[in-house]
Amino acid sequence: MGQCYGKTNLTPENDATAATVVLAGSGDVPPSPLPAKDTPARSSPWPSPYPHGGGVTPSPARGTPRRFFRRPFPPPSPAKHIRASLAKRLGHAKAPKEGPIPEEEAAAAAAEQSLDKSFGYGKNFGAKYEIGKEVGRGHFGHTCYAKGKKGELKDQPVAVKIISKAKMTTAIAIEDVRREVKILKALSGHIHLIKYHDAFEDANNVYIVMEGGKYSEEDAKAIVLQILSVVAFCHLQGVVHRDLKPENFLFTSRSEDADMKLIDFGLSDFIRPDERLNDIVGSAYYVAPEVLHRSYSLEADIWSIGVITYILLCGSRPFWARTESGIFRAVLRADPNFDDLPWPTASAEAKDFVKRLLNKDYRKRMTAVQALTHPWLRDDSRPIPLDILVYKLVKAYLHATPFKRAAVKALSKALPEDELPYLRAQFRLLEPNSDGHISLDNFKMALVRHATDAMRESRVLDIINAMEPLAYRKMDFEEFCAAAISTYQLEALDRWEDIASTAFEHFEREGNRLISVEEIARELNVGPSAYSILKDWIRNTDGKLSLLGYTKFLHGVTLRSSNPRHRFTWLEY
Numbered sequence: 001m002g003q004c005y006g007k008t009n010l011t012p013e014n015d016a017t018a019a020t021v022v023l024a025g026s027g028d029v030p031p032s033p034l035p036a037k038d039t040p041a042r043s044s045p046w047p048s049p050y051p052h053g054g055g056v057t058p059s060p061a062r063g064t065p066r067r068f069f070r071r072p073f074p075p076p077s078p079a080k081h082i083r084a085s086l087a088k089r090l091g092h093a094k095a096p097k098e099g100p101i102p103e104e105e106a107a108a109a110a111a112e113q114s115l116d117k118s119f120g121y122g123k124n125f126g127a128k129y130e131i132g133k134e135v136g137r138g139h140f141g142h143t144c145y146a147k148g149k150k151g152e153l154k155d156q157p158v159a160v161k162i163i164s165k166a167k168m169t170t171a172i173a174i175e176d177v178r179r180e181v182k183i184l185k186a187l188s189g190h191i192h193l194i195k196y197h198d199a200f201e202d203a204n205n206v207y208i209v210m211e212g213g214k215y216s217e218e219d220a221k222a223i224v225l226q227i228l229s230v231v232a233f234c235h236l237q238g239v240v241h242r243d244l245k246p247e248n249f250l251f252t253s254r255s256e257d258a259d260m261k262l263i264d265f266g267l268s269d270f271i272r273p274d275e276r277l278n279d280i281v282g283s284a285y286y287v288a289p290e291v292l293h294r295s296y297s298l299e300a301d302i303w304s305i306g307v308i309t310y311i312l313l314c315g316s317r318p319f320w321a322r323t324e325s326g327i328f329r330a331v332l333r334a335d336p337n338f339d340d341l342p343w344p345t346a347s348a349e350a351k352d353f354v355k356r357l358l359n360k361d362y363r364k365r366m367t368a369v370q371a372l373t374h375p376w377l378r379d380d381s382r383p384i385p386l387d388i389l390v391y392k393l394v395k396a397y398l399h400a401t402p403f404k405r406a407a408v409k410a411l412s413k414a415l416p417e418d419e420l421p422y423l424r425a426q427f428r429l430l431e432p433n434s435d436g437h438i439s440l441d442n443f444k445m446a447l448v449r450h451a452t453d454a455m456r457e458s459r460v461l462d463i464i465n466a467m468e469p470l471a472y473r474k475m476d477f478e479e480f481c482a483a484a485i486s487t488y489q490l491e492a493l494d495r496w497e498d499i500a501s502t503a504f505e506h507f508e509r510e511g512n513r514l515i516s517v518e519e520i521a522r523e524l525n526v527g528p529s530a531y532s533i534l535k536d537w538i539r540n541t542d543g544k545l546s547l548l549g550y551t552k553f554l555h556g557v558t559l560r561s562s563n564p565r566h567r568f569t570w571l572e573y
Contacts, residue, residue, distance in 0.1 A: 117165045117174060118201075119181075125200035125207045129153075129160065136315045137340045140167050141205070143315070145212065157212035158197060162205050177206055184208070217350055217376075220312040223249075225377060226260045227305055232368035232385045234268075235298045236450055238458025240277070243267040244304035245286045246311070270458035271297060273392055284327040285317050289360050292328055298388075299362035302371070306357025313350060314342055318358060332360075349376035356492060364492035373422040384425040386450055390484045391443065391463050397483035398469040401523050405482070406511030407554055412482035414502035416495060423481050437474035440467055487554040504547045512550075514543045520553070 132145035141163035148154045168174045184196040195211040227249065234241060241248075243264065251258040267281045278294040280287075288303035290296040310318045318336035321327045336358055337343070338351055353376040359365050366374065369387035397405065415423075430442040444464050447455075455461060475483065490499055517534045521527065526534075537549025545553060 115168070115171060115174060117168055119178060119199070119206060121181075121199045121201040121206065123200065123202060125202065125209075128198075128200075129158065129207075129209065131160065134341055135159075136342050140164065140173075142341075146209070153197065159194075159210045159212045161208040161210065163208070164205055165201075166204070181206075181208060184210070217313065217347060220309065220350075221377060223260065223312060224305070224309050225372070227262075227308065228368045228371050228377075229385075230262045231301055231305065232372065232387070234262075235301070235368055236386055236388050236460075237452050237454040238270055238272065238388075238460040239265075239268055239454050240271050240298050241265065241268050241301050241304075242291075243282050243286075244301055244308065245283050246308060270454065272459050273388060273463045284324045285319065287328070287331060288362065289332050290362050292332060296362070298367075299365050302357055302365045302368060303362075305368070305371070306354055306365075309357065310336060310354050313346060313354065314340075347376070349374070352376070359492055361488065361492075363486070363488035366489065369426075370422050370489075373425065375418055378421065380421075384422070384429070386429050386446055387422075387426055388460065388463075389486070390426050391447070391467070393486060394443070394470075394480075394483045395463060395466045398467060403511070403513075403515070403523055404553075407507060407550065408485065408487075409479070409482040410507035410511055411487065411490070411499075411503040411554065412478070412485055413506045414499045415481065415485065415490075416493070416499065419485075419490075420481075423484060424477075426484065427477050427480050432477075437476050438480065439474050440464070440470040443467060443470065500551050501547065504550050507545075507550055512544045515545060516543070520549075523553075 128149055128151065129146045130149055132147065134142050134144050136143040141161060144160050144162060146158050146160045148156045148158060163177055168177065181196075181199045184194075185199075187193055187196075197209040197211065199209065200207040227244070231241065231244070241262070243266070244262075248262060248264045249260045250263055251260055269277065271277065276295050276297050278296075280291055280294065282288075282291060282300075282304070286304040286307045288296060288300040291300050307318055319327060319330040319334055321330050336354070338355075343351065353371070353374050356364075356366050356374070357371065367387055367389045369385055369389075371377065372382070372384055397408065400408075427438070430438045430446050432438045432442065447461060447464065451461065490496060493499065515538065517531050517538065520534045520537065521530055524530070524534075537545055537552055539546045539549075
């Protein structure tokens with residue numbers, strides 16, 4: 001953490017000058033201070049590590065440099081060990097007892113003090129309620145259906161949150177439970193607020209009894225749709241929010257069908273279509289892996305929406321740890337759990353939706369607009385906004401070689417039916433002419449129709465200049481599908497192998513031809529160092545691309561390192 005400079009406590013003997021002690025966390029010695037002034041020192045907010053509790057008497061010398069310690073207090077004197085050795089040699093029965101270091105003494109006292117896990121709640125939970133099946137599981141406990149045995153709630157369904165006392169390992173964890181019950185008990189009167197009934201405890205658990213009921217996927221859909229709608233608008237304007245989380249969405253009223261508003265743009269930023277940001281911002285539970293790697297774009301917001309959706313559907317976070325650094329490690333390395341309840345009862349479309357948002361490879365995630373056309377949310381009567389990703393992909397297609405365009409055209413002919421509604425909606429937004437073709441003017445006018453001051457600030461309109469080749473030609477829907485698909489996003493589908501095989505069959509008939517290693521290298525803009533890998537892409541029988549070569553060619557390859565083990569990486573098309 002570097003160096004920490006702390007002033008010592010003021011001593012009663014001398015309140016005119018206070019010495020400064022340097023606590024070093026690195027090997028750099030700070031420069032000598034300026035000559036001391038007769039200014040009373042401020043008292044330190046930290047207690048002195050010395051047993052007597054006083055400060056350090058300042059040196060009368062004005063030019064003495066700051067003292068430099070490896071530890072925040074002097075180590076125990078080695079003379080004690082010498083005395084102990086002499087006592088043992090002389091046959092003394094007991095060696096002198098060394099006094100404890102203050103921090104160790106405090107830690108030992110804290111460890112000896114047992115945590116009070118008594119909450120003062122009722123002890124008769126089993127007499128009043130009958131536990132049913134488990135419906136959800138979190139990090140500290142689980143939730144079950146239950147039914148009242150007597151009283152006002154007799155035979156009425158309720159939900160019981162069961163929190164294990166064994167997992168309450170700190171005073172903070174215990175206080176969190178007390179606070180949760182206190183807040184639930186104090187709040188009332190809102191249609192969207194769960195009703196609290198009672199709290200109980202026994203030796204092992206705390207039981208929080210709340211109203212029962214069904215929280216369906218439809219309820220989650222209504223929220224996710226509103227989140228995606230506003231994020232799709234922001235992304236088209238070239239604005240990345242960077243702090244999407246439930247706390248930053250507010251309902252406009254207490255009405256059951258109230259709209260939500262996105263708030264708090266304090267961490268937001270303008271971003272060009274080809275730009276990547278590198279500052280780490282956001283909230284730990286919702287931060288995307290590429291943010292921690294310091295290279296991210298609009299896709300980071302999509303990850304955050306995936307985390308929110310996961311929580312809405314199962315009630316727990318997909319990545320969790322006790323510390324912020326632990327959360328970051330989980331985000332980078334762990335996979336979300338789709339095995340525990342209630343995921344086995346969730347629809348296949350809902351699970352697929354969340355998985356396609358929480359893909360650690362940002363290139364394989366859906367955009368906000370694509371998510372709106374996913375089978376889980378799809379509604380043909382709902383208007384679909386324009387997607388800036390289409391512009392990026394079409395730009396890359398226009399600058400590709402004829403051989404590369406033939407490869408992606410074959411891929412477009414193998415697209416699953418589920419992927420076509422998105423492409424049809426985007427093509428309609430470009431307003432093709434009467435013969436079903438679009439040109440550069442269509443792309444330009446569609447973007448201008450949706451432009452705001454934010455779009456001009458983020459220079460999104462500059463992408464039109466990179467699409468200049470389209471000024472001299474037109475594009476029909478079939479070619480548009482080839483230009484506006486992402487190989488990486490298709491690769492994230494469970495059916496990718498079947499899609500690639502079908503696409504390769506089309507490519508064999510319409511685009512595959514004799515090709516050399518040198519030509520592939522030129523197509524991919526790599527040098528001779530890539531030949532050893534590229535030769536495996538070509539069939540020995542006829543000199544054409546194999547299925548492996550075709551799928552790799554769709555991605556591209558570039559030289560990354562002189563180390564042959566880490567020499568190549570795949571590029572996005």
